[in-house]
Amino acid sequence: MDNQLLQYESGQNSFPMSELDNSGDNKTFQSQADQFSGATGFAPVVMPNGMLTGGQISVGTGSNKVKVTASTANLAGVKIVVPASELTVTRASGGTCITASVTINAAGVYEIVAGLSGPARSDIRGAAGGPAFIPVDSIEVGQIELNSTAAAPVKDTEIKQSPGLNREVATSPVYSVDSSNGTVSFVSDLKLIHVGGKPKKVFASYAEPIxxxxxxxxxxxxxxxSFSVSSSQHYGGTVGTxxxxxxxxxFKAFLNDGISDPLIKLRGQKIWFRFYPDRYTMNYILEQGILGCSRKFPPGAKVEADFTISPEKSSINVEV
Known part of the structure; x- marks a missing residue:
């Protein structure tokens, strides 16, 4: 066909670190890009809000006190260092039980967010005796569960900081990046522990191919x-795997001089390709891989090259 068309990633449109959009399932987050570039210097950098290191909570000095060690965390697309602090936990009023969340607030310092007092402890966010929904720009470091109204030293058993349960960790749950549609997906739903029943925020910097x-x-x-079958015989039959x-x-292409051509300069780069079986229709094949080539310099003829694309995944058929 004369109307076929092959395109390559000739450049990138970069997007600075910014919040990704929740697709609605609290698991997949969408960027503004149709694809993520994988070229050197342009690969996506993903930074979900959450703890990285440190931030251990322990019994403080005197009544109703806890200490929190210095920590590092991802917050709003920046890796921050949070200084150590000693915090005061307010005990229950109008009930015997209260759960307080130790958080890193939007200013990057530790802060207590108290839940509602209640007659019994609860694991339900926003319920009496349970932890509060924390601000959307905060990170939960751990929880303090107090079961009496009288001022007293906090006990070790009242301090809770299990990742995924009462401690937000940047690397949990694990996520994968789908460069073919510009998304970041977590292996499980993010916990809805923030005000409004929202999950933690996810940030990324990335580039879209041109x-x-x-x-x-x-x-x-x-x-x-491609698939292949091998078999082995055993008494009474054959087993196939x-x-x-x-x-x-x-693909093949004729070149200008085989040296200054744009494709030649992209050898060794992980770039995108689009192939249209018919340039006048919208359906295409999408491909990402490392570009390699073998050049030929025949006398009296145009330079030609055999190009290879070494992918991590098979090509994608896109129907529009």
């Missing part, structure tokens, strides 16, 4: 998964 045409290209072959492999993509 595409240009590959002039005089031909013979594009996308990466594909299936294995899967991924082949690289490839």
């Amino acid at each position: 595409f240009a045409d590959v002039d005089l290209a031909s013979d594009y072959q996308p990466s594909e998964e 299936t294995s899967k492999s991924l082949n690289g993509a490839s």
Whole structure:
């Protein structure tokens, strides 16, 4: 077909560190980019709010006091250092039990956020005796569960700081980056512990690829998964096993001089490609991989090259 078109990532449009949009499932977060570039210096940097190191809570000096060690944390797309502090926990009034959250606030310092007093302790956010919903720009470091109204030293058993339960950790739950659609997805739903029943915020810096045409290209072959079967005999029959492999993509192109051509300068880079079987329709194949090439300099003819694309995943069919 004469109307086929191959495009390559010729540049990038960079986005500074900013908050990603919750897709609504509290698990997948969308950027403003259709794809994330993987080129050197442009790969995405993801920074979910949460603790990184330190921030250990212990019994303080005197009644109703706790100490918190210095810590590092991701907050609003910045890695911050939080100084150590000693905090006062307010005991229950109108009930015997209260749960207080030790947090890092938006200013980057430790702060107590007290829950409602109640006759019994609760694990339900916002309930009497339970922890409060903390501000959306805060990080929960741990909880203090007090079961009496009389001033007294805090006990070790009243301090709770289990990751994922009452301590927000930047690296938990783990997440993966899908560069093909510009998203970050966590393996499980984020806890809805912030005001308004919201999860922690997720920030990222990234770049979106800018595409240009590959002039005089031909013979594009996308990466594909292939399957093979092997078998072994045993008494009474045969047992078969299936294995899967991924082949690289490839294409050919004529070049100007084989030295100053834009594609030649991108060898070794992890970049995106788009192939349109028909440039006048919207459907295309999307491919990301490390670009390699083998050049030919025939006498009296244009320089030509066989290009390879070494992917981590197979190509994606995009129907628009």
